[in-house]
Amino acid sequence: MYGWTPLHYAARFGHVERAKQLLDMDKSIAYVITDKDGKKTALHVAASQGHVGVMKELRSQCPDCWEMVNDKGQNIRHVAVQNENKKAVKFILENSQLSCLINHKAIDGNTPLHLAAATLHSNRLIYDKRADGMVFNKENQTPLDVTTHYENVTLVTQLTLLSLSDRRNLVHKAALLLY
Incomplete structure (x- = not known):
């Protein structure tokens, strides 16, 4: 569905341990974009749903994936705000390393x-x-x-x-x- 990977689904449903297991096996999956669903990464999905635990896991294992954008050129801060997800917005704002976003x-x-x-x-x-x-x-x-x-x-x-x-x-x- 939508060209999602198992990591996209873990991000969608907030399964932090599953996301950790998947990233431990292959960190490159954090950089996979969907082919039919707005070119989203798993991080975009986690930000849209407010699954801060998955966002933290992605940040710790793949810090440079935070700069990826979807097909609209939106980073995860755009996605979190657009989906009115206060938990994700708060988490992103509290991380000074992400001020470039x-x-x-x-x-x-x-x-x-x-x-x-x-x-x-x-x-x-x-x-x-x-x-x-x-x-x-x-x-x-x-x-x-x-x-x-x-x-x-x-x-x-x-x-x-x-x-x-x-x-x-x-x-x-x-x-x-x-x-």
Whole structure:
């Protein structure tokens, strides 16, 4: 089904011990992408389901698999945010070695913060000082623009507070709020 490997299924159902056994036998399976299901790795599947135990196992045995992207150019942070999986988002944000994933743009130009704004989710990502609130996607929208589009006043307020803590260009952001 979908070209999944046994590791994909272990990730889907959160079977940490099975994932460990499979990786002990052959670490290369962590890098296998599906051929019919969005070019996902087992790590993408684990992140979408919030199976942090499997994510930890993959991180410890295959740390460079964290940089792989799916067919949309999304890393695991995109996937966790898009699936509104708070446990996975929290785990990723707490790992400083993964900070390179925070502002990664997918093919559509969206960062995980754009997706958080669009899904009205993930306050932890919005408050993370490493997340660039002024990055533009291919539609020339910042995460604040995306939030305003979805008319979520609470999230707009949170992004505005982030700009204060980051001391970013407040005039530009205030202008965005007015229009």
